[in-house]
Structures are given as C-alpha cells and as structure tokens.
Amino acid sequence: MRQIRADLHIHTLLSPCGSLEMTPREIIARAKARGLDMIAISDHNSTLHCELTVALGAKAGITVLRAAEVTSAEDVHSLVILPDEAARASFQQWLDSRSEKIPHNPDIFGDQVVIDENENIIAEIKYFLTAALKASIDEVEAAAHRHGALFIPAHIDRPSMSITSQLGFIPDDLYIDAVEVVGRTPEILYPVIRNSDAHIPEHIGRRYTDYMMESPSFGELAMAMRGESGRHIILADA
Numbered sequence: 001m002r003q004i005r006a007d008l009h010i011h012t013l014l015s016p017c018g019s020l021e022m023t024p025r026e027i028i029a030r031a032k033a034r035g036l037d038m039i040a041i042s043d044h045n046s047t048l049h050c051e052l053t054v055a056l057g058a059k060a061g062i063t064v065l066r067a068a069e070v071t072s073a074e075d076v077h078s079l080v081i082l083p084d085e086a087a088r089a090s091f092q093q094w095l096d097s098r099s100e101k102i103p104h105n106p107d108i109f110g111d112q113v114v115i116d117e118n119e120n121i122i123a124e125i126k127y128f129l130t131a132a133l134k135a136s137i138d139e140v141e142a143a144a145h146r147h148g149a150l151f152i153p154a155h156i157d158r159p160s161m162s163i164t165s166q167l168g169f170i171p172d173d174l175y176i177d178a179v180e181v182v183g184r185t186p187e188i189l190y191p192v193i194r195n196s197d198a199h200i201p202e203h204i205g206r207r208y209t210d211y212m213m214e215s216p217s218f219g220e221l222a223m224a225m226r227g228e229s230g231r232h233i234i235l236a237d238a
C-alpha cells in the first residue's frame with residue numbers, strides 16, 4: 001500500500017474553455033513535473049481525447065483514467081470516471097445520443113478540436129460541447145453506473161454549475177461515489193475529493209487528492225472511495 005497523488009479533473013484543448021496549449025502531450029509532461037501518479041481526462045461531454053492521453057501517459061509512467069465532465073439538463077456538472085476503453089466508447093455513444101447538437105461558434109466560445117499524437121488536428125466538433133444534455137442528473141448518474149463508472153458531482157461548493165447551486169440540495173436517491181470540492185472540506189456524508197479543474201497547463205495539479213492504495217488504477221480508486229481493504233482518501237483541508 002502506498003500514497004497515490006491524483007488530479008481527476010483536467011480538460012484538454014477539446015473543451016471550448018480549454019487552452020490550445022492543453023494538448024495530451026503537454027498535460028502528461030505537466031502532470032509528471034507536478035509529481036502526479038494518476039490523472040483523469042474530463043472534457044465537457046466528450047471522451048474523445050482519452051485514448052491518446054492514456055497511451056502517452058503509459059509511456060511516461062502516468063496512469064490516465066478515462067472520464068468526462070457531464071452537464072445534465074439542470075446544468076449540473078458531474079465527473080464520470082470510466083473503468084476501461086469499452087466503457088468509454090459506449091458512454092461516448094450515450095453522450096452523443098443525448099446531445100442537443102447546438103451549433104458551436106469557435107470565434108465566441110473557443111475551438112473544439114481533436115488532435116493526434118503529432119498534434120495534427122484530425123477533427124473539429126461542430127456542436128457546442130458544454131451545452132446541457134437531454135438527460136436529467138438522475139439519468140446521468142444511472143448511465144454512469146450502467147457503464148461501471150464512478151459518479152462524482154463536480155465542484156459542489158461553487159455558486160454555479162454545481163449540484164448545490166442548481167438544485168439547492170443533494171438528492172438522497174442519487175448513488176454518489178464521491179463529491180468534488182474546491183475549498184474546505186464540508187461536513188457531508190459523502191467521500192470528498194479535490195481536483196484542479198485545469199483549463200491551462202499551469203493549473204494542472206494546483207489541487208489534488210492523495211489516496212492510500214496498492215497502485216494507481218481505476219479499481220484501486222473505486223476501493224479507496226469506498227474505504228475498502230485499507231484503501232482510503234487522504235484529504236487535507238485547503
């Protein structure tokens with residue numbers, strides 16, 4: 001058992017709010033420089049940069065988890081962290097099926113591009129990725145768990161785009177694996193984690209969470225969030 005440092009909320013240049021410097025290669029280099037053992041790529045309503053970043057991370061000794069920051073119909077942001085490539089591909093299909101497909105204006109909101117290992121643009125997403133899906137928060141949570149994923153309401157202490165700002169409370173009937181906060185640890189019944197929500201390279205690892213577990217992996221992370229077999233979250237106050 002050892003201490004694993006993880007930042008599970010990082011955007012690439014695919015997110016319209018992400019800097020064009022946030023290439024998978026730059027993200028891995030910054031994560032390594034910041035001493036992170038594990039990261040998750042969590043673009044808005046998309047997983048299309050996950051596999052490239054997973055491959056680059058493996059070469060550099062950084063575990064990369066596949067994820068998305070999903071926007072529900074209520075404008076609630078939640079992290080969905082997926083167990084493997086099959087789950088990612090299936091969840092991407094679900095995201096596509098629930099997208100409103102609102103036309104995207106890159107001049108106003110920023111580019112939404114997919115790149116390859118050599119940083120050539122191979123696709124441009126034409127619909128606005130951060131728009132709310134045609135799926136309630138209950139449906140997002142259910143879809144996440146159908147795919148074997150972890151469901152984590154994001155930045156719940158922010159005044160907008162959080163489960164508390166949009167709903168005013170956390171529904172008791174949601175199965176929540178953990179909640180993400182930006183500031184101090186709240187008095188709450190759920191496991192609490194912190195992540196950077198990085199949109200520029202300099203923010204990677206600015207907030208992170210340490211976990212006690214055997215190795216940096218999805219399975220070990222899930223056990224740590226459940227407090228199983230000696231695995232647990234190590235969280236100091238901000």
